Amino acid sequence: MTGKPAARILVVDDIRPARQLLIDAINAVISRLGQAEATIVEAASFTEAMVLIDQGFDFAFIDLHLPDGRGWDIIRSLKKYPDILVAAVTVMDDRPSVEATLAAGADGYLIKDAEPELLHFRIERLMAGEPSLSPAIARMMLERFRPFQHPDQDPLTDREREVLSLVGRGLRAREVADQLQISSHTVRDHLKSIYRKLDVSSRAEVAIEAQKRNLT
């Protein structure tokens, strides 16, 4: 049965067997979903991929580690078409790689798992139109939403955190003072402690720290 028109799918990986593995997985998912035949286009390098950008793909699976370029640059280029769903496929799970990839607009981040079933599952979710992150990556994302919390090692006092939060919203000393019902001198004293403890020396840097700690 043909549920949908044939999908155009781009697969980028410089390692031939890895590429084949991905393609097999995609085909398995397609047959499981009972979709029409899909057109799978392969690219074995960054440059090969970049010339294919404008071919009107519906899905793309991009290996991040390519010898001649960075996978997330491909993702960014592909995502100028908003309707395409793009997933990174990689062994890398370090935070910088993940953040760069998601910033590039990826809809999925698939860890190359030992068990193909897990990969199949994630591919299936993506092709069903859902964002699809491997659990470890999803956990990493969730952390970004949680307020910074290492009370054990956080040198700031409660009051200082309070001040940090307000200054981090863009309030000036006077306004913070009004908000907390204390003197503006005191606010600036707390600020001084914060500067010293966080090793910064300007409002802008404080605002950045506040963001990092999700003290919005």
Add this chain to the structure above:
Amino acid sequence: MTGKPAARILVVDDIRPARQLLIDAINAVISRLGQAEATIVEAASFTEAMVLIDQGFDFAFIDLHLPDGRGWDIIRSLKKYPDILVAAVTVMDDRPSVEATLAAGADGYLIKDAEPELLHFRIERLMAGEPSLSPAIARMMLERFRPFQHPDQDPLTDREREVLSLVGRGLRAREVADQLQISSHTVRDHLKSIYRKLDVSSRAEVAIEAQKRNLT
């Protein structure tokens, strides 16, 4: 077969049928996973839930909209035990609710779907130990990682964006001037334009805007 020891599960919802629906769904998942019997504890209000916090639960499903309190405060309290997995269960999908819930430490955000299968599925993922977000919520999260991009409607000039980026890193006027090889006066002129266009009036606010735009 008993895969694991009996799990302790907390279910909070003020509407009786909704609670029952959730419990049925959880039971369905448990039997599907072939786990041991689970102990499900119900709470019909915020206050009821709060007295149960320390009972050593393994999972919790919390309705966000309670007459006598906010669900995410329950979540925050529960998450002082790091091993518990907590999901919000709600019809609300507005950004503030989502952000507050994730900031409180939720591991899941389940939209009360019309189709029970979808809810079952999300519950199953959570009980398998994975973060579990309804697709619409996951999409919302992903957006937060993408750089601000409305170049068409972004009033800032290239130069201003450049200045915004550097000031957003915490540099002061003089340092930005050195970096860009222009006068510090000029930097402050650009800053003035930025203030006007973005409707802000301090370094801290500029830093915040820079973060929003991911001009890191």
Add this chain to the structure above:
DNA sequence: GTCCATGCCCCTCAAATGGGGGATGGCGCG
């Protein structure tokens, strides 16, 4: 051509800020 936005430069002035100092109470801990 005029007009206007942009990028660049300069000046001034009041307010805010960053970096010192010192001082008072309260609170916990050895």
Add this chain to the structure above:
DNA sequence: CGCGCCATCCCCCATTTGAGGGGCATGGAC
């Protein structure tokens, strides 16, 4: 009981910043 930490308040001073003013060259839009 001191001692340290915290929170609060105060003063001083150099620098930075926010907010005005004015000018000039360029390059595209009209």
